[in-house]
Amino acid sequence: MSFRRNRTETVGRFHVFDVLRHEMLDRDGQRMRDAFTFVCRDWVSIVPVTEEGTFVLVRQYRHGIDAPTLEVPGGIIDEGQDPAGAAMRELREETGYGEGTLVSLGATHPNPALQNNLHHMFLARGVRRLGEPEFDVGEYCEVVVLTEREVRAHVEEGAITHALVLLALSRALVVLHEGGAPGETA
Numbered sequence: 692m693s694f695r696r697n698r699t700e701t702v703g704r705f706h707v708f709d710v711l712r713h714e715m716l717d718r719d720g721q722r723m724r725d726a727f728t729f730v731c732r733d734w735v736s737i738v739p740v741t742e743e744g745t746f747v748l749v750r751q752y753r754h755g756i757d758a759p760t761l762e763v764p765g766g767i768i769d770e771g772q773d774p775a776g777a778a779m780r781e782l783r784e785e786t787g788y789g790e791g792t793l794v795s796l797g798a799t800h801p802n803p804a805l806q807n808n809l810h811h812m813f814l815a816r817g818v819r820r821l822g823e824p825e826f827d828v829g830e831y832c833e834v835v836v837l838t839e840r841e842v843r844a845h846v847e848e849g850a851i852t853h854a855l856v857l858l859a860l861s862r863a864l865v866v867l868h869e870g871g872a873p874g875e876t877a
Contacts, residue, residue, distance in 0.1 A: 732770070733809045734811070735781060736781075747782075747836055749833065774798070787820055789819070791816050794814040812858065
């Protein structure tokens, strides 16, 4: 590799991420411009599908674009929590739905150019409404239940724009139509 970090320091701490400055050296040991990265906890998203085959999504405000987006439930994995547990917690908190059979859809790096974290994705088959959502402070989601055809139309029309959500939906649709997947848990 032609680059290496010589020294790293935290230059900012924020609610959901820290900013690091890295003093970088090239392959000859010459100092290059500094690099900045975000340290984030891992994230999770879950594609919930009811026994009737409808998809449970949420519409929520996103600060980065100052507008609401249509998404699958998801969020930050709490300290000490496993990704599957976090997925089921987020599903219950944001939608009021739960139970079902959980299938891992794998994990990816959301943006390895700037971030260190992983995004874990799950499909939950056979979910059912258990009660009202239980939002975190400052969180509010509108539950949106759609047929598969409606989900596909929203994707094709550009009504769903969140890249990580599009990836999770794509993987979930493959599993739903191929039947089963490795990593299935109860």
